[in-house]
Amino acid sequence: xxxxWVSAAGPLSMMFxxxxxxxxxxxxxxxxxxxxxxxxxVAVSSLYTVLDExxxxxxxxxxxxxxxxxxxxxxxxxxAPMKLLQVLRSTRxxxxxxxxxxxxxxxxxxxxxxxxxxxxxLETLDFMIATLTVDISRKRPIRLQDPAFINQxxxxxQWLPHNPRNPNQTEELRLTNYAVFTHRGSRSRTQTxxxxxxxxxxxxxxxxxxxxxxxxxxxxxxxxxxxxxxSLYGRVKPLAYLTRRGLEDALMQGTILVQFTDGTEExxxxxRHNDIPFAKGLDPYEQRRYWYFRQxxxxxxxxxxxxxxxxxxxxxxxxxxxxxxxxxxxxxxxxTQGGRPKLRLGVIADTGGAFMPNxxxxxxxxxxxPDRASYQAAARRIPxxxxxxxxIKK
Numbered sequence: 001x002x003x004x005w006v007s008a009a010g011p012l013s014m015m016f017x018x019x020x021x022x023x024x025x026x027x028x029x030x031x032x033x034x035x036x037x038x039x040x041x042v043a044v045s046s047l048y049t050v051l052d053e054x055x056x057x058x059x060x061x062x063x064x065x066x067x068x069x070x071x072x073x074x075x076x077x078x079x080a081p082m083k084l085l086q087v088l089r090s091t092r093x094x095x096x097x098x099x100x101x102x103x104x105x106x107x108x109x110x111x112x113x114x115x116x117x118x119x120x121x122l123e124t125l126d127f128m129i130a131t132l133t134v135d136i137s138r139k140r141p142i143r144l145q146d147p148a149f150i151n152q153x154x155x156x157x158q159w160l161p162h163n164p165r166n167p168n169q170t171e172e173l174r175l176t177n178y179a180v181f182t183h184r185g186s187r188s189r190t191q192t193x194x195x196x197x198x199x200x201x202x203x204x205x206x207x208x209x210x211x212x213x214x215x216x217x218x219x220x221x222x223x224x225x226x227x228x229x230x231s232l233y234g235r236v237k238p239l240a241y242l243t244r245r246g247l248e249d250a251l252m253q254g255t256i257l258v259q260f261t262d263g264t265e266e267x268x269x270x271x272r273h274n275d276i277p278f279a280k281g282l283d284p285y286e287q288r289r290y291w292y293f294r295q296x297x298x299x300x301x302x303x304x305x306x307x308x309x310x311x312x313x314x315x316x317x318x319x320x321x322x323x324x325x326x327x328x329x330x331x332x333x334x335x336t337q338g339g340r341p342k343l344r345l346g347v348i349a350d351t352g353g354a355f356m357p358n359x360x361x362x363x364x365x366x367x368x369x370p371d372r373a374s375y376q377a378a379a380r381r382i383p384x385x386x387x388x389x390x391x392i393k394k
Contacts, residue, residue: 081132179314
């Protein structure tokens with residue numbers, strides 16, 4: 001099984017539309033809702049230019065062929081309401097606080113080809129937050145788990161995957177999964193724990209002399225360049241020393257919970273990397289990209305800096321292509337294995353090296369696990385391929 005790590009996005013040197021905000025209202029009882037959708041003025045051409053994490057064009061695709069309106073099947077939707085509410089709130093707060101400084105929040109992406117606008121995305125988040133808040137506080141059935149409620153109040157858009165390297169694709173998206181692992185570690189280098197998580201100095205200015213970390217591969221870091229006797233000793237701060245396996249899990253998953261030999265434990269999350277692209281298909285141990293970490297208080301998802309990352313929760317978070325599909329898009333995945341559809345609701349609040357770009361895959365945050373055996377047992381219950389639907393408030 002392939003694991004993917006999560007990351008923060010870099011700035012894109014492009015011009016984007018401004019974000020609008022709308023207040024959400026929640027009906028106390030089902031009401032007739034118009035299904036008329038006004039096309040976005042940007043959806044003039046059907047050709048969409050797919051961008052990578054640096055804002056560089058990669059290929060073009062007919063965006064209208066990747067999505068079609070289709071109602072959800074009549075099966076109860078699985079989700080964790082309190083966790084979903086927390087992730088929705090954290091994601092919506094990110095839009096509110098950082099829309100002026102993070103261009104990712106202002107991208108309509110490929111869904112603009114189907115008339116989806118940024119105000120509609122924000123209204124979707126607001127409506128879901130309001131609906132969940134009412135249902136949870138009143139201890140009544142969660143309406144967002146009812147497909148009839150979803151079909152009445154949301155435009156349901158099926159996402160048809162597009163992989164330019166695989167022309168014979170089906171209607172099902174690839175669904176991978178990732179996790180936060182717990183690993184033993186030491187605050188000092190030992191024979192067992194000899195692979196470090198390092199932190200860069202805070203607020204490193206983009207001056208040539210301060211970009212030393214972008215000139216080093218993972219292999220150079222592991223060779224001890226920051227350790228006593230190394231040529232860059234003292235330039236970074238060691239946060240934790242792990243086994244090589246623990247380090248690779250941290251790099252691939254993006255977050256790690258370290259249980260130190262002194263009895264304490266801390267979360268660490270990726271901060272900045274050396275600007276070497278993730279090489280798809282290359283063994284993780286051979287990857288040249290290296291991430292520097294920061295201590296954090298919770299599991300973190302997408303964010304333009306380590307300080308503003310979205311707090312995410314297992315069971316309701318998807319990592320995906322925030323550059324082209326979009327941050328904060330609410331997704332239902334349908335597992336058709338076993339002959340009976342199973343629906344799961346979550347939100348794209350994370351991203352990673354596998355999604356730069358990627359129009360055919362989502363990555364599901366499965367949980368926090370003490371070891372690979374427990375993780376793999378949980379992962380076996382998660383399907384490899386699903387139908388995917390994006391929900392937009394009518």
